[in-house]
Amino acid sequence: MAVPFALIVAITVVNLATPSHLHLGPLLVAAPALAAVILGHRLTTLTGVLAMVGQVAIGVILRDLSTMDRIAQMASVVLVSVFAVLLADLRERQIRELTQVRQASEIAQSLVLRPLPPRIGPLRVAAVYLAAETEMQIGGDLYAAARTTSGTRLIVGDVRGCGLTAVGDAALLLGAFRAAAHRHVSLAELTAYLDAGVAWNLAESGEHEQAQECFITAVLIDIPDHTPTVQMVHCGHPPPLLLRRKQIITLRARQPGPPLGLQLGVPCHQVDTFDFKAGDVLLLYTDGVIEARNSQGDFYPLAERAAAWAGKRPQVLLERLRTDLLAYAGGYLGDDAAMIAIERPSPVSDHQTTPAA
Template sequence: MASEKRPASRRRPWYEARGLVAIPLALIVVITSVNLATPGHPYAGPLLIVAPVLAAVTLGPWLTTLTGVLASADQMIFAALLGDLHSAQRMTEIFAVVAASAFAALLSGMRERKARELTRVRQVSEIAQNLVLRPLPPRMGPLRVAAVYLAAEREMKIGGDLYAAARTAHGTRLLIGDVRGKGLTAVSDAALLLSAFRGAAHRQTSLAEFTAYLDASVCWNLAEPGEKDLAQECFVTAMLIDIPDHSPTVQIVHCGHPPPLRLRPGQATALCAHQAGPPLGLQLDIPGHCVDTFDFGHGDLLLLYTDGVTEARDPRGDFYPLTERAATWSGERPEELLEHLRTDLLAHAGGRLDDDAAMIAIERPAGRIRHNTTALPHKHRSESASRPKRLDVLRGSRPFAAPIFGP
């Protein structure tokens, strides 16, 4: 993993602990100063009980105990100076501070133990999530690639949106999709589709054949015991993309997913399907998947996204205008585009999204491809591939997880 994982039981840095311990200690100093400045009346000693309680919220058990000892000692010293240490009132006040200190130390220990357990659970969850939704490499063959994921659930880094990429013998193959629903159920369905993609993306099949295989994989899962009742409720909108290394084109299969945007200076064009197919997993007997081919030359940038981006609303209820915002971007690198859109999207939605959102930016840098002698017409061309015979070869084995092939 790119970032270093720190152990769950790591203690606070010394400078952080020092800053936190200063808060209850400052309270003790203030109360002591008041008692010294006004001996006898007013007597602020009973307020010392607040110091160990405050320490329990921010400090560990040892520092909380130390705070309680200081507060109790302060109480007894002033009671002795006033000459009524053995009075019933002073003894009650001292006992209250001691009892509160012991209780605060116990609570602090329980809080620290729960915090360590939560940290370990989060680390395990993060590892599992990274295994499901693997980071995309910044370079895949001649392409520059960047991705960003914004989960609707605060404690989760992934949800129902998914993406993956793999290298083939002639180019790069990508998947982006959105599972119906969100939460753990959506993560499970996303993991199944990603496993099927990684297990077969490198095989030399056409994009139409590969899409049919993924559709069959999702249907296999719905045919499992206990899943048949959800067959009509579970589906995945997806888009499959093939980008050849040595051809200024991109091939796309739309399965009920929003069309990608092709970005050129001052221009954002939606690459809409000639004949969009249904989402994966609906178990529809369709003759084949339509493959659309578009221009994707040097300097072009392709932006893939899920509906969580375009359906994000501002406080007035207006949708996020992705096409307009992307068209005004004047940067160069894919990661800079995604960072710009991420910041702008969160600002539009008030800092939090109601649905998962994912974006992928792919750039074909200038001077890295050999153009075909015959250019594509202005409008895209499409081909409809029938359900292939080679699909039976893929059906011979269930989907399995395989590493993403690098360039």
């Protein structure tokens, strides 16, 4: 309110202090116009009234209140103020609608993409999600975790496309994973089950041609509690990174499988086993991270940037990467992006973070 009010006072005072042949009164219409941009309709109405008071004060002091020029200036203030109030009211309604959309998006996120706890069994876990749609909190990237009797299973995936359609496909896969991950089946069998479920859902959509163009890239991992290894199945997804002190290791599959839902008849999904020792951090991500570009068109060097913060806890690592990624891409991502960091704590560090009884 101080900005348009100061503008009214300044124009009125300057108009009275300048020679009579300089007419600054018409500039008072700028106050309600500015108020429509930054204030609500009630304060915009008040600004219009104050602008009219300024016009009347100038007319009374200069003794030209009844002239056609002064009447025209007052009429212009009234006209601009009316339009300004209407615009302010429209803007307020749009803000309310946008707030409702954001609230619905947050509800959808909590139902579909549940937040990961900071501890899952013996593992430290952190996750970050950046949706390409600026007014949405969720898109086509997905992740979930489930405990088994002997370890932890996780999935990270990326639905082709973005927006509400991708959200529906992501919800389907996450629901199937949560329902089946705790069963006593191998990682290859779990992947085959999810592949069949995604393919069946796409076929049931009734749009066969479109269904064949839809797929979900994913990586499924199984981390046993008492064995320093990690098992992985790659389904057309970017390979995870293993941060071991200052060393960055790319965990590439010997024989990557196709994305889920393509119905290519893969007889058996290849399971790869890698070392995952105490103190190691496993970084999983979607292609929205590595395909982010800077102003020169260069892709985001995730491995190089992650090496700078190797040794940090998962939450700190992802906070640094998130800030760096957005700065690198100029604050805008062309695709949804998700990152999950998993640490197997060493017994010493885990004991140090445990409060005394």
